[in-house]
Amino acid sequence: MKIWMISDTHLGCRTNSVMWIELIRSYFYEFFIPLIKKEANPKEDILYHLGDVFDNRQSINIAVQNLAIELFDELTKYFKEIHIIVGNHDIMKKNSTDITSVDCLKYMPKVYIHKHSTIKEYIIDGKVIKCALMPWQVDEQEELDFLSKKADYLFCHAEIKGHQMTNSIHNVVEDGVEINEFAGYKRVYSGHIHYGQHKVGTNIIYVGNPYQMTRSDISNTKGIYCLDLTTGKENFYENTYSPVFLKFYIDEILDVELSEFFKKIKGNFVDILVPSSYMGKYDINKLILLCSEYANRLDVIVNDDGGIDDIEEMQSDFNILNIAKTYIANSTYDDELKEKLLNSFIALYNECLNEQQNI
Structure with missing residues (x-):
């Protein structure tokens, strides 16, 4: 008997982006389900979803809800069974798990929704194996009280101090539960943090989201964990299908064979960092247009500090807003005209963005 784990699917992410709806559907039908068909036993194996089925905690788009029901x-x-523990993105009220978006799935045969902590018992070769399921806790003391109960494994949606939030080693969880509160379990599998990780010297694994969703996921391997309750061994199945986020400096591209570079970026989300000094000296438009034919999305980032960690997620296929800001700032126009041009461009940009989201 095996327990398969998936977490933080965030259906409806990027403001119910049609592109992301299709990317997620494709992930399940082209990677996850074929993997399960090959490796799982439908009469014995169980799926645990470790929270955040949906992205928006206040409203669910009809197409997104339909995708969830379909999947x-x-x-x-x-x-044999599917157990969903409620994540913080699944609950409508921050102080209560009573109303959740995943309630639309509870009427399905074999699907069980867990709004409150519980312990499941499985008999394996005559031995009782206890699996604790702990959804997002709105009361810290209730969380600590439940963690004091004895079980072999814990499956949860929790904030655990000291773990990385992103690919930056400086961005760590400062609030939440202390690591030592989880010491009584053979293994802890948690959702909530998208950056998959196993902190050295601990029994805690953040399974991460099943596919890369933001730049913070760069170089973070995504996949599926599976725990064999008979042997206590776990397997990790890497997601080799979904697009990933990549970052390149313009000089890196100029030094490689373009045909090889196009293979590398095909179907992926690509950032190309260009120093502002290049914008007026070189015509890079043709190169960018060529790259955009291969990438799933291409953003040109005018950048002089060598990094993009603080650049917020962009909604357009090209980051023309940053380019326009840099161009206007470096122009010889007077300050009054610069301000008018920038305001006009931002208004036009937002108008186009709103039209795109309504398609």
Whole structure:
């Protein structure tokens, strides 16, 4: 008997982006479900979703809800049971788990929604294996009280101090529960933090989201964990299908064969960092247009500090807003005209963005 784990699917991410709806659907039908068909036993194996099925905690887009119902209905064919623990993005109220977006799935056969902590018992070769399921806790003391109960494994959606939030070693969880509160379990598997990781010297694994969703996921390997309750061994199945986020400096591109570079970026989300001094000296438009034919999305970032960690996520296929800001700032126009041009461009940019989101 095996327990398969997935977490933080965030259906409806990027403001219900049609592109992301299709990317997620494709992930399940082209990678996850074929993997399960090959490796899982539908009469014995169980799926645990470790929280944040949906992205928006206040409203669910009809297309997104339809995708969730479609996917979980399909997944019931390949698992004996499916257990969903409620994540912080699944609850409407921050201080209560009573109203959740995942309630739309509770009427499906073999699907169980866990709004409150519970312990499941499985008998393996005559031995009782206890699996604790702990959804997002709105009360810290209740969380600590539950963690004091004895179980072999913990599956949760929690903030645990000292773990990385992103690919930056300086961005760590400062609030939440102390690591030593989880010491009584053979292994802890948690959702909530998208950056998959196993902190050295601990029994805690953040399974991460199943596919890269933001620049913070750069170089973070995504995949699926599977725990064999009979042997206590776990397997990790890497997601080799979904697009990933890549970052290149313009000089890196100029030094390689373009055909090889195009293979590398094909279908992925690509940032190309260009020093502002290049904008007026070189015509890079042709290169950028060529690259954009291969990438799933291409952003040109005018940047002189060598990094993009603080650049917020952009919604357009090209980061023309940053380019326009840099061009206007470096122009010879007087300050009054610069301000008018920038305001006009931002208004036009937002108008186009709103039209794109309504398509």
